[in-house]
Amino acid sequence: MSTSDSQLNSTHLLRFIFDRLKTFIAIGVGAAVLSSAVALMIEEQFKSTVIMFATPQHSIGEQFYEEIKRNDLLEYGETEDAERLLQILNSDRIRTRIIQKYDLWLHYDIDQSQPGAQALLGKEYNSNVDARLTRYGSIEVSVLDRDPKRAADMANDIAFLADSVANRLRNDRAGEALGYAKSSLEQVQQEITTMEDELGQLYGLGVYDFATQIEGLNEQYATAIAKGLPGNAEKIRKQMAEISNYANQFNKLSNLIEAAYEREAILKKRFELMKLDAETQMPSAFVVDYAAPADKKSKPIRWLIVVMSVASTLVFALLALLAAENLKDSSAA
Structure with a gap:
C-alpha cells in the first residue's frame, strides 16, 4: 500500500468519525454512566x-x-x-x-x-x-x-x-x-551396666587391675626368692596363678567397657543436641x-x-459502524 493510500484511508476514517461524532459522544457518555454505576456497586x-x-x-x-x-x-x-x-x-x-x-x-x-x-x-x-x-x-x-x-x-x-x-x-x-x-544411648548404658556387674564380680575375687597386680606380685615373688623365703614365694606364685585364670576375661571386659564409655559420651552429646532441636522453638x-x-x-x-470501559465501548462501536458501512456499500454496489 502506498503512502498516499494510507493518508486517504486515515482521512476517510477521521471523516467517518467526525460525521458520526454525536453518535460516538452519546455512546461514550452512556458507557461512562453505566460503567460508573457498575464500579460503584463493586465492593x-x-x-x-x-x-x-x-x-x-x-x-x-x-x-x-x-x-x-x-x-x-x-x-x-x-x-x-x-x-x-x-x-x-x-x-x-x-x-x-x-x-x-x-x-x-x-x-x-x-x-x-x-x-x-x-x-x-x-x-x-x-x-x-x-x-x-x-x-x-x-x-x-x-x-x-x-x-x-x-x-x-x-x-x-x-x-x-x-x-x-x-x-x-x-x-x-x-x-x-x-x-x-x-534407644541407642539406653542400649549402650545397658551394656555398660552388664559389664560393670561382671567386673564387680572379678573385683570380689580380688582382680582389680590384672597388669598392675601381676607386675607387683612378680616383684614380690622375686624378692621372696632372693631372700630365701620359699614359703612366701610359693604363696605368691599360687596367688598369681589364681588371678591369671581371670586374665582374659578381665582384659576383654576392660577394653570393651572403655570403648563403651567413649560411645556413651558421644551418644549423650548427640542425645542432648537432638533433644534441644526437638524442644526448641x-x-x-x-x-x-x-x-x-x-x-x-x-x-x-x-x-x-470507567476509562477502560468507555475506550473499549468506543472501539467496538467504531468497528461495528465501519462493518455496517461496508455492508451498506457492498449492497449498493
Missing part, C-alpha cells in the same frame, strides 16, 4: 502486607554442643530458604487454620453443602491472599479484604503460623531422630514490616474501570 477492598526474610534452618543443638560452629543462626536465609518458607506460607496447613479462625465460609458467603464448595473457597482464598518472593530476596504476604482490620490480622496471623508450622515440622523430624538416639523468618489496617482502599480503581 471496596483493603490491602495489608507483611514483609519478611527467611532464616536458615540450622540445627540449634549444634550451636551449643559442637566446638566448631559451621553455621550462624542470625544470618539471613538464601533463596532456597525463602522458597521453602514460601511453600509453608502457601500450604494447606496454614490455609485451613486461617479459614477456621476467621470463618471464611461465612465471610465469603459460600455454602459448604453446595457441589464444588471446597474448590470455590480455595479460589476465593487464593484471589485474596498472596505470598510471593520479591526482587530483594524477601517474602511479601498480602491480604485483601473488605474489612481493613481483618486484612491486617489475617496477614499477621499467616506470618505467625509460618513459624508455628516450620517449628512443628522441624521438631517432629528432630523428635524421630531423638527417639533413635535415646526458633523463628523461621525475620519480620521486617508487620501488617497494619489500611486507611485507603486498594480495589476497585473506579476511574480506571
